[in-house]
Amino acid sequence: MRIGLRGRARPSTAAWIAGLALALLATLASAAVPFWGARQSSSVDTPPDQLKPGEWIWGGDIKTMGPMTVIVSLTEQRGYVYRNGVLIAVTTVSTGKKGHETPTGVFTILQKDKDHRSSKYNSAPMPYQERLTWDGIALHAGGLPGYPESHGCVHMPSEFARLLFDATTMGMTVVISEDGASPMAMVHPSPLSPIRADTGVDAVVPPLENGVSFRWHPELAPEGPLSLVLSRSDQRLVVMRNGIEIGRSRVLVREPEAITGTHAYVMGSGYMDGTFPQFPGGHAPQWQAIAVPGHEADAGSAVKRETIEGLTIPPEFIALVYPLLTPGTVLVATDAHIIPQTNSGNKLEIINADPPDETR
Numbered sequence: 281m282r283i284g285l286r287g288r289a290r291p292s293t294a295a296w297i298a299g300l301a302l303a304l305l306a307t308l309a310s311a312a313v314p315f316w317g318a319r320q321s322s323s324v325d326t327p328p329d330q331l332k333p334g335e336w337i338w339g340g341d342i343k344t345m346g347p348m349t350v351i352v353s354l355t356e357q358r359g360y361v362y363r364n365g366v367l368i369a370v371t372t373v374s375t376g377k378k379g380h381e382t383p384t385g386v387f388t389i390l391q392k393d394k395d396h397r398s399s400k401y402n403s404a405p406m407p408y409q410e411r412l413t414w415d416g417i418a419l420h421a422g423g424l425p426g427y428p429e430s431h432g433c434v435h436m437p438s439e440f441a442r443l444l445f446d447a448t449t450m451g452m453t454v455v456i457s458e459d460g461a462s463p464m465a466m467v468h469p470s471p472l473s474p475i476r477a478d479t480g481v482d483a484v485v486p487p488l489e490n491g492v493s494f495r496w497h498p499e500l501a502p503e504g505p506l507s508l509v510l511s512r513s514d515q516r517l518v519v520m521r522n523g524i525e526i527g528r529s530r531v532l533v534r535e536p537e538a539i540t541g542t543h544a545y546v547m548g549s550g551y552m553d554g555t556f557p558q559f560p561g562g563h564a565p566q567w568q569a570i571a572v573p574g575h576e577a578d579a580g581s582a583v584k585r586e587t588i589e590g591l592t593i594p595p596e597f598i599a600l601v602y603p604l605l606t607p608g609t610v611l612v613a614t615d616a617h618i619i620p621q622t623n624s625g626n627k628l629e630i631i632n633a634d635p636p637d638e639t640r
Contacts, residue, residue, distance in 0.1 A: 313405040317372075317424050317437025323574025324542040325615075328358055328370045333426035336371035336440040339572045340544065341447050345610055346505045347477035347523040348448060350419070351469050352434050354382060354458040357427065359419075359436065361444065362473040364507040365520040366612060371440045374424050376432040383432075384461045386480035387412040387454045394445065396420065406433070408441035412454055419444070419454070453480040465620070472509060472618050477523030485525050487619075494529035494597040498604075501526050506604050508611040511618045512536040517593060518618060519601055527601065532592035540615055544570040545583060547609040556588060558595055560602050564588055567611060 317334035324339045331337070341348075346364025353360070354375050361369035376382035389410050396409035396418075409420040421442075422435030429435075434456070436444070455475055457466035463482050465474035476483045488495060504522025511518075512533045519527035548566035555562040571579035 313407055315438045316421055316435070317440065319439055321573040324572045325574050328360075329356070331358070331370065331372050333372050333374075334424040334437050336369070336437050337573065338369045338440065338443050339367075339542070340570060341368055341443075342546075342608075342610060343447065344505060344608065345507060346520070348452055349473055349475060349477045349480070349523070350444075350448075350452070350454045351466055351473070351475065352382075352419075352454065352456045353467050353469065354384065354428070354456065355467050359434065360469040361447075362477075362523075364505060364610075365473040365477070365523045365525065366507050366509055366610075367469070367471040367473070369440070369444070371436055372424055372426075374422065374426075374430055374435040375428045376430050377428045380431040382428075382430070382434060382456060383413075383417060384456045384458045387417075387456065389448055389450055389452045389454065390414065392445065392448070392450065407438065408436075408445040410445065410448060410454075412456075453477060455480045470618060470620065471511075471612075471614065471616050472518060472520075472525070473523065483524070485528070488528060488530065493594045494527065496527045496597065496600050498526045498600075500524050506606070506609050508601075508609065509618060510611065510613040511616065512540075512613065513615050513617050514619045516618060517597075519604075521604075527597070529594055529597040534590045534592070536615075538590065539587065539613070541575065542572065542612065542614040542616065543575055543578060544572050545611045545613070546570055547605060547607055547611070549607040552583075552585065552588070554585060558593065558598060560599055565605060570610075 318336060321338045322331060322335050324337055326337060341363060349362045351360045352373060352375070357373055357375065359371045359373045360367060389412065391411040393409045394407065396406045398404040398406055406418065406420040406422065409418045411418045417432050419434045419436060421438040422433065423429060424435055424437060455466055459467050463474070465482070465484060474483060475481060501521040501524040507520045509518045509520065510531065515531050515533055517529045517531045518525055545567040548568055550566045551563045552566055556564040567583040569578035569581045
């Protein structure tokens with residue numbers, strides 16, 4: 281023990297270092313950011329209504345695929361992410377509790393802050409914050425008890441919030457919907473986005489009329505990247521460009537049980553071997569599978585000839601779509617319905633097949 285100039289005891293160097301270490305540990309503990317929710321994506325074949333609190337699906341994202349939008353359903357306590365009008369991700373959320381209700385409406389991302397802390401609630405961590413209003417409403421990672429518990433923000437699983445933060449851009453459209461305040465298509469979203477990416481307003485598509493095999497309106501989106509969605513269940517092929525549907529056709533999928541679940545494919549730069557009479561010049565473009573959760577082993581595998589031959593698509597529709605296809609175009613094939621059926625049980629899918637004539 282040493283005595284200072286004024287007679288007070290001075291701690292040893294070891295004691296001083298130990299005290300400093302304890303203070304640092306206390307500071308780090310108070311600054312620690314919790315990890316909320318599942319660390320990995322559920323399979324893309326999981327129906328959204330079967331996701332447990334904290335679970336999520338991220339089917340993958342290609343930023344060049346087109347504009348992104350997000351729909352948060354307060355009624356379902358789920359969030360839906362679309363790229364070029366095609367569903368690519370779903371998550372469970374927790375929104376504002378009674379007295380702090382999350383507002384409904386159309387918002388845009390005003391600010392992004394990866395390491396944000398609340399200025400209202402004791403510097404509480406709000407990682408991957410994406411601000412929707414200047415008075416405190418935002419998307420960010422947070423608690424997920426399975427019911428509304430936040431002070432107005434939309435809480436998401438930590439890893440999902442990170443993926444979304446990396447994918448979004450300033451000014452991107454976010455729609456928050458609720459039963460009784462929003463159209464049903466926004467309250468219970470489907471694999472095709474019910475909103476326009478540029479405005480967030482309702483983009484309901486009318487059904488194909490009886491006796492009409494396809495519809496084609498490229499003027500609705502004169503330019504932008506193309507995406508295709510095939511629903512085996514509805515027997516429909518939908519063409520999206522720049523987040524807007526420009527075409528829809530009836531399709532006959534023979535032996536739809538041969539390939540089940542949700543699968544994503546990307547168009548290559550070459551052509552498949554052999555001749556395909558249904559394609560202009562007899563040339564069918566090459567397609568390769570993309571790895572998605574639940575079907576990781578598919579990555580890089582080529583679409584087989586019998587799969588193409590198992591599809592009957594009006595040749596006039598093929599002739600219209602064919603010139604727009606470019607390497608990198610994404611096709612999603614799914615068992616899920618893209619035509620409204622019920623409010624639950626839809627799998628995460630991007631292409632669908634053929635139901636009754638009165639459907640969309």
